[in-house]
Amino acid sequence: MSEATGEPLIEVRDLVKHFPITRGIIFQKKIGAVKAVDGISFDVHRGETLGIVGESGCGKSTTARLLVKLLEATSGEIRFDGRDLTQLRGAELKQMRREMQMIFQDPYSSLNPRKTVGSIIGEPFSIHNMLPGKDERKKRVQDLMEMVGLNPEHYNRYPHEFSGGQRQRIGVARALALDPKLLIADEPVSALDVSIQAQVLNLLRDLQSRLGLTVVFIAHDLSVVRHMCDRVAVMYLGKIVEFGPGGALYEFPRHPYTGALLSAVPVVDPTRHGRERKLLTGDVPSPVNPPSACRFHTRCPKATEICSTDEPQLVPQDSGTTVACHHLLTHEEALELGVRGWG
Amino acid sequence: MSTEELLLRVEGLSVAFPTEDGVVRAVDGISYGVTKGKTLGIVGESGSGKTVASLTTLGLTRRQGADIKGRIMFEDRDLVAMSEDDLRKVRGNEVAMVFQDPLSSLHPLYTVGKQLVEAVRAHRDVSKKAARERAIEMLGYVGIPDPARRIDDFPHEFSGGMRQRAMIAMALMNEPRLLIADEPTTALDVTVQAQILALMERLQRELGMAIVIITHDLGVVAEMADDIAVMYAGNIVEYATAQTLFERPEHPYTWGLLRSIPTIEGQTWGSMRERSGNVERRELVPIQGSPPSLISPPSGCRFHPRCPYAEPSHAEIVPLLQPVAEEPQHVSACLLADEYRRRLWERLRTGDTPAEAIAGAGEEAA
Numbered sequence: 024m025s026e027a028t029g030e031p032l033i034e035v036r037d038l039v040k041h042f043p044i045t046r047g048i049i050f051q052k053k054i055g056a057v058k059a060v061d062g063i064s065f066d067v068h069r070g071e072t073l074g075i076v077g078e079s080g081c082g083k084s085t086t087a088r089l090l091v092k093l094l095e096a097t098s099g100e101i102r103f104d105g106r107d108l109t110q111l112r113g114a115e116l117k118q119m120r121r122e123m124q125m126i127f128q129d130p131y132s133s134l135n136p137r138k139t140v141g142s143i144i145g146e147p148f149s150i151h152n153m154l155p156g157k158d159e160r161k162k163r164v165q166d167l168m169e170m171v172g173l174n175p176e177h178y179n180r181y182p183h184e185f186s187g188g189q190r191q192r193i194g195v196a197r198a199l200a201l202d203p204k205l206l207i208a209d210e211p212v213s214a215l216d217v218s219i220q221a222q223v224l225n226l227l228r229d230l231q232s233r234l235g236l237t238v239v240f241i242a243h244d245l246s247v248v249r250h251m252c253d254r255v256a257v258m259y260l261g262k263i264v265e266f267g268p269g270g271a272l273y274e275f276p277r278h279p280y281t282g283a284l285l286s287a288v289p290v291v292d293p294t295r296h297g298r299e300r301k302l303l304t305g306d307v308p309s310p311v312n313p314p315s316a317c318r319f320h321t322r323c324p325k326a327t328e329i330c331s332t333d334e335p336q337l338v339p340q341d342s343g344t345t346v347a348c349h350h351l352l353t354h355e356e357a358l359e360l361g362v363r364g365w366g
Numbered sequence: 367m368s369t370e371e372l373l374l375r376v377e378g379l380s381v382a383f384p385t386e387d388g389v390v391r392a393v394d395g396i397s398y399g400v401t402k403g404k405t406l407g408i409v410g411e412s413g414s415g416k417t418v419a420s421l422t423t424l425g426l427t428r429r430q431g432a433d434i435k436g437r438i439m440f441e442d443r444d445l446v447a448m449s450e451d452d453l454r455k456v457r458g459n460e461v462a463m464v465f466q467d468p469l470s471s472l473h474p475l476y477t478v479g480k481q482l483v484e485a486v487r488a489h490r491d492v493s494k495k496a497a498r499e500r501a502i503e504m505l506g507y508v509g510i511p512d513p514a515r516r517i518d519d520f521p522h523e524f525s526g527g528m529r530q531r532a533m534i535a536m537a538l539m540n541e542p543r544l545l546i547a548d549e550p551t552t553a554l555d556v557t558v559q560a561q562i563l564a565l566m567e568r569l570q571r572e573l574g575m576a577i578v579i580i581t582h583d584l585g586v587v588a589e590m591a592d593d594i595a596v597m598y599a600g601n602i603v604e605y606a607t608a609q610t611l612f613e614r615p616e617h618p619y620t621w622g623l624l625r626s627i628p629t630i631e632g633q634t635w636g637s638m639r640e641r642s643g644n645v646e647r648r649e650l651v652p653i654q655g656s657p658p659s660l661i662s663p664p665s666g667c668r669f670h671p672r673c674p675y676a677e678p679s680h681a682e683i684v685p686l687l688q689p690v691a692e693e694p695q696h697v698s699a700c701l702l703a704d705e706y707r708r709r710l711w712e713r714l715r716t717g718d719t720p721a722e723a724i725a726g727a728g729e730e731a732a
Contacts, residue, residue, distance in 0.1 A: 078555040079526075172690030186656045216411040217582055221626035221652035243555060246585075250650065273630065287560035288630045289585030291612065302564055303557045306525045363631055 030147075031066040032205060032237045033090065038063050038099035040085050047149040058310050059085040061261035062099070067205075072231065072238040075251030075268070076245055076284070080307050087209045091123050092116065104204070121151060124198035128210035130190035135181040140193055141178040144168065147200040156233065167196040171226060188219035195226065199234070202208060206231075207239045212247060213334045224251060245288050249273055257281045260310055260318040263337065268343025275354065276365045277346040280319050286360040301360055317349065325350040373544055373576045374423070378434035379551060381415075381422050384496075388661040391417040394600035395436070397687075400544065401728040405570065405577040407591030407608070409584060409623070414578045415659050416459040420546045422446075424463055425453045437622040440544070447452055462537035463472055468529035472521040478505075478532050479517035485539045504535040510564060527558035534565065541573065548580045563590060576655045584627060588612060598621050599658050600667040602687060606696040616690050616698035622653035651719055669683035674720035675702055675710065 038144065041056035055258060059081040067073045075083045088094040090101060092108055101108040103119065111119055118298040127133040134143055145162045147153075152159040165175035191211060198206055212220040228251065231238055241247050248269075255272050257265045257280065265278040276282045283303045291325055303322050308314055314321045320330035327350065335347040342365075358364045381393040383684045393415040400406045411418045421427050423438050423445060438445040440461065445453060465471045473481060482501035488494060492500075498517070508531040521529055530550060537545055549565065551559035562584065570577055579590050587608065589595050594611045596604040596619065604617040615621055627652060653657035658664050667685050668675040685699040700707065711732055713723035 024380070052590055078557060088557075100486060208639060209640060216583070216657070217623055219656060220628050221650040223656075225652060234533035245556065246628045246630045249630060280483070284556060287556040289559070289563070289583065289589045290628065291584050291624070293587045297426065302561055305556075306527055 027126050030069050032069045032104060033067040033191040034102040035066070035090075035102075035109065036100040036102075037098045038086070038089060038101060040082075040089055041097045042278060042365070047328045055120070055311055058261050058313060059073045060089065063261070064256075065256055065266060067237055068254075069204075069275070070235055072240055072251055074248035074255040075239065075241045075258060076243065076248050076255060078284075078307050079243070080260075080310060082261040082310070083258050084209055086258070087125070087207050087241050088241065090205075091120070091207055093125075106222055117151070119314050121201045123149075123205040123207065124182055124201065124203040124205050126191070126194050126198050126206065126208045126211045130187050130194055131214075132193055134190060136182055139179050140168075140173075140185070143182070143193060144196045144200060148190030148199065153201075163200075164196075164308075167200055168190060170199070170230070173223075185324045186219075187215050188222055191215060191223050192226065195223075195230070199230065202234075203236070207241070209241045210243065211240075213242065213244065220247075224293035227251070230239065237246060245273075245284060257284065260307065260313050262318060262347070264319065264348070265344050265346045266337065275342045275357050275365055276360070276362060277321075277340055277342055277351045277357075278342055278348045279323050279325050279350070279352055280361045282352050282357060282362070286361055317347070323350075325352075367580045371401050372399040373441065374417070374421070374578075375439040377437045377439065377521075379422065379438060380421060381418050381427055382433040383427075383430060383431070384470070385661075388635050389433075390660045391600055391663065392660055393422070395664075396595075396597070396600075396602045398595050398602065398605065400576050400578055402419050402543075402593040403570070403575055403590070403638060405579060405590050407587030408578065408580045408595035408597060409582065409587050409594060410626070411657050412713075413599070413660065413689060415600040416597050416659075417548055418464070418581055419597075420548055423546065424457050424461060425450065456490065458485060458537075459540045461544045462540055462542040463539070463544065463546040463548065464530070464533050464537050466549050468533045468553075469521065469525070470501055472529060474521055477518050477520055480522065482532075482536050482539060485536050489540050489693045500539065501535070504539055507531065508532070508535045508538070508569075526554055527561060528553060530558075531565065532679070534562070534569070534706065536647060538569065538573070542575060544576045546578045548582070549582070550579070551586065552583070554579070559586075560585045566590070577668070584623060591689065595598070599663050600660055601668060603700070604670065604696075604698045605615070605687065606698075610693065610696050612692075614693075615711065616674055616694075617669075618655070618710075619669050619673075621711065622651075622672075625651040625714065626653060649719075656665075660682070667699075675703070675724060 038060055039062055040060040041058050043053045044055040044057065047050040048303045075086060077083050091095050096109050126190050141164050144167055148160055154163055165178060168175045173189060173192050212223050215223060221307060240248065241253050252269050253266060255269050256263050259280050265281045272281065273285065283301065286301050305322055308321060315331055316334045317330040320326040325326055329349050335349050337345045337347045339345045354364060378395055379393055380395050383390045383392060393532060396419060408416045422434060423694045425445065457625050458642050479498060479501050483494060483497040484502055486500055502517055505517060510516055510528055510531055524532060534643045551562050554562065566577065581587060591608050593647040594606060594608050595602050596617065598619050604620050604721060615624060653672050658668060664671050666681040671681040680701050683701055687697045687699045690696040690698055692706045706727060709727040710723045713726045
């Protein structure tokens with residue numbers, strides 16, 4: 024883990040992203056919206072790793088894309104280093120983009136198969152008109168390759184000549200080319216084999232501490248997030264339901280959804296074979312028409328009437344996390360879910 | 367385990383595919399058994415041969431021109447030698463399979479109900495009406511709400527979890543005695559995965575069928591399996607009961623897998639037992655390198671190029687699966703001496719890196 028300073032690099036306030044659903048080809052009419060991200064606020068501290076977890080469709084990847092402005096926010100504010108990203112345009116935005124880079128999930132489709140590895144990793148320099156000298160650029164690219172554990176002699180090879188883990192290293196080298204402050208990793212290891220996963224995770228952690236990077240780490244695998252992250256945000260249907268330090272969140276989850284997620288993770292411990300699990304029933308509701316007030320109330324074992332009428336606000340708890348729930352889990356209930364608990 | 371209890375016995379199975387680049391030996395001489403009513407987990411990385419072995423059980427590799435050797439005994443019938451017509455009577459009837467991706471395994475242009483009805487009528491002479499009733503019953507049984515209405519939906523109208531439930535319902539239509547599930551939950555979210563695993567456990571309890579679950583996820587096998595086979599590069603390298611495999615793993619590849627996964631409790635496997643002390647090592651220890659090509663696999667022990675404990679002779683000697691000392695049910699294919707291996711694991715489980723373990727185990731011996 025990293026040395027986080029507690030000083031924010033990114034401040035997100037009331038961020039909203041709605042994708043319109045339209046009908047008609049020539050005369051398009053908006054008939055609804057997919058509320059992918061619906062009013063979230065959080066800070067990312069300098070030098071920390073922030074994890075975002077949740078089921079598919081909860082808005083975690085949309086959040087990542089909003090942070091680097093690959094998507095235009097519907098409303099809200101993203102302050103990066105004190106400047107509002109949502110207002111930046113043209114040259115200023117391009118300048119800002121150097122500071123933030125992204126690593127994608129699929130190492131097969133995120134590299135151009137017709138380009139050599141050298142030109143893929145060197146591409147950011149062309150885009151930003153840096154290092155025009157050919158030798159200079161090659162030298163820098165080879166340094167980057169070495170830094171991520173690739174053989175610099177493979178400069179002229181094509182992506183298909185590399186294995187999945189090595190391709191992900193190419194993606195990492197490309198992301199680090201411009202010395203960014205922020206790295207956004209969207210499911211960086213979920214396409215990799217178990218033994219390769221650990222190599223890439225260790226690489227990311229090592230690079231982070233060497234380069235002082237701030238990382239936003241998005242994954243559906245809760246164990247991987249636990250291993251990598253200082254603080255964790257749990258998202259459900261476009262909202263943050265619980266947020267806080269990894270230790271507190273995993274040992275004593277307060278939101279019933281966090282508890283259900285943790286309880287669902289298979290444990291590598293055969294003595295717990297056949298244990299009774301508290302299962303969530305049903306599927307995630309549609310983000311087009313999310314449930315009223317607390318969006319989790321349709322699946323929540325603790326839901327009462329108030330949950331469908333009053334939306335709970337994020338409130339800091341003594342146990343260390345900030346939670347949006349009317350009926351917090353007690354310590355006994357958390358233990359029943361199979362988490363470690365306190366003491 | 368006595369042979370009478372075995373529902374499926376795979377003996378010396380090899381499957382090779384001729385390709386332009388050479389012959390791919392996807393499975394190279396493996397043997398295992400599946401006990402009636404129990405669950406066997408097959409774990410391995412992509413390319414280890416775990417899926418090919420199971421597809422071959424159902425004769426699904428025949429069309430690809432595979433060269434198949436060995437025997438797959440389903441009770442007293444050999445599925446490898448069986449004619450395609452006879453095999454068709456077994457497949458989907460006595461032995462059924464659930465695949466990883468339910469969207470591509472269901473036909474997109476037929477309703478779920480039609481596909482379920484066909485699954486029964488392919489094997490049984492029943493009326494369409496009776497088959498449809500059975501389909502509704504099965505959909506309800508696997509937990510699809512309002513099955514009488516949902517039966518006429520198309521696959522795309524189902525969510526991912528519901529599609530996998532429908533696949534399981536289809537597999538169960540003829541009450542198979544063996545269900546082969548190939549990465550049944552890999553494409554699903556954790557909460558849905560937990561539902562599907564719980565469903566499979568309940569069905570096994572109630573219907574008494576045997577299950578082979580193929581996965582790369584050690585957590586899933588730890589929860590589901592009674593016995594576990596670990597595969598690497600077309601071979602089984604270790605075979606034991608689930609409890610034994612996680613408590614006393616014997617093969618360096620199994621150690622490597624265990625040490626490369628982070629756990630939900632925030633520690634890696636090696637330091638789990640030490641949680642009462644102050645030891646909290648958070649480093650993952652990956653296996654170096656990547657899985658080998660199956661066209662020209664490494665000589666000797668196939669794991670030797672990636673094994674931190676390998677000795678020069680391991681590049682020449684092919685290890686055989688042998689019972690571990692004092693544990694007849696536990697077999698492992700490793701060339702290291704039993705005693706040395708145990709000293710290594712004693713150190714690895716408390717958080718030593720492979721290099722520290724080698725140094726420590728060497729000192730002890732001296």
